[in-house]
Amino acid sequence: MEVTLSVPFGYEANSGTEKLLRDFRDMINFCIEYALKNNITSYARLRKSVYQEWKLRWDYSTHFCHSACLVATSMLKGWRRLKRKGVAKGEKPIARKLFICFDPQLVKFEGHRLRISVKSRKFLYIKLKFGDYQKKFIEGWKNGELKVGEVFMNGTRVLIPFRKDVDLSNPSDWIAIDVNESNVTAVSTNPHAIQFKTNLREIRSTYFEKRRRIQRLGKNNPFTSKRLMEKYSRREKNRVKDLCHKLSKSMVDFAKQHGFGIVLEDLKNMRRRINYSKRMNRRLHSLPYRKIQFYIEYKANLSGLPVEYVDAKFSSSLCPICGGRLASNGHRILKCKACGFEEDRDVIACLNLLKRNPRCGGPRCPRKPPMKL
Ligand SMILES: [Zn+2]
Structure with missing residues (x-):
């Protein structure tokens, strides 16, 4: 059985992280608009058909497009449900908060920092702030007991899910x-x-x-x-x-x-x-x-x-x-x-x-x- 625990880390924000967060929010809103305009509901179709236009606008790794499509489709799904009930606000859902769910391909956890592949061979390093609680997980990761899953980031924090394979055997x-x-x-x-x-x-x-x-x-x-x-x-x-x-x-x-x-x-x-x-x-x-x-x-x-x-x-x-x-x-x-x-x-x-x-x-x-x- 695999157990996952998400651990919050503080990080040192700078102009690079701020720009990334804002750009990602724009990508989500762009994908939402595109999906509505073309009547697309599935993630796979959105990802495939939006890519060309997305590429013209943003010079980022393709995986950012995938992540933005994933968020956009799930936001649209929730919004449609509300719309059916007649309680949806506005003409379309809009991403307002700053956050990123990173595709696992984009992030490398290096213990004290994260390495984000913004585009090919261009990296953004995010210095993490942590205390004793987080240190235990870093240690576990260093000696190979823990694996890192999909990283989430907002304006102030980074959430890092640590996964562990455990043997929940039959105790006597x-x-x-x-x-x-x-x-x-x-x-x-x-x-x-x-x-x-x-x-x-x-x-x-x-x-x-x-x-x-x-x-x-x-x-x-x-x-x-x-x-x-x-x-x-x-x-x-x-x-x-x-x-x-x-x-x-x-x-x-x-x-x-x-x-x-x-x-x-x-x-x-x-x-x-x-x-x-x-x-x-x-x-x-x-x-x-x-x-x-x-x-x-x-x-x-x-x-x-x-x-x-x-x-x-x-x-x-x-x-x-x-x-x-x-x-x-x-x-x-x-x-x-x-x-x-x-x-x-x-x-x-x-x-x-x-x-x-x-x-x-x-x-x-x-x-x-x-x-x-
Ligand atoms: Zn009795």
Whole structure:
């Protein structure tokens, strides 16, 4: 299986990059007009028939024509769909933003810079800016583990997709990870549980209070209020994102160390399923469950660990050992009426996820209560 991760880099813009971006935007708009005028909808036909006229206007590698045609056809496709619904704006779609999707033939990634073939034997070098995060990928590319895919560039950034071939083989043991409001719990088929305590809730409620105060300020001082609001929203977003990265990293590192496959709860129906008040609504929707899962999944896949999603219905109300109903037995502890099994509710949720994993379920589910690490 191949896993791709797009990594953003800053770059040193100059007159050369600016001209390239503007020219590419003009090419897209030119291709759009040409396609509309000649009633062309397919990429292959557009590419073939526009080429002569394109060549008269621009002195660039042919691959730029291909890329511009590709963008133009996809923009036209989206615009036609809107037009059918009667909500398209204007007579034709227009490319306004500055960006380029480079044909792989045009770009050579050289670690610290990109080499763009503007035309034959004429190159434009783009110096990349990066930190420790990007360095890891450059290292991986240098020692041949990672390949570079189709590069995307806009006025401020370059997105470089790194591809890796991974062997998502069948692990003998699995770990289920349950994310809830206050902590992240992980239980593996080898009997032990680990709990990662998080302060997600704390961050959210702190910033919620802050926002509320700023809103009150807004009545007298709307300008300052708006500025403060933006500042705190950004800060909150960054702190939560950072936390999600750290959490998912420590979990995936743990799984990798032991060679565990990862089981996650399928969140598709979760929000609909829970009957919640307005206050609960804010708390639930502000929790980045999906974000944590997404980070876990890609970090796991990059490490060659498989990820399975399973239905989490009743995962905290049925006994993972005998399937009987569970009753509350003190704070966060659940007890089975039928077999007497007793555990922390988060651990129980994980045990149920493990049991439902089609690739390890049933007999591999631990029979004994997990030990705490
Ligand atoms: Zn039971």
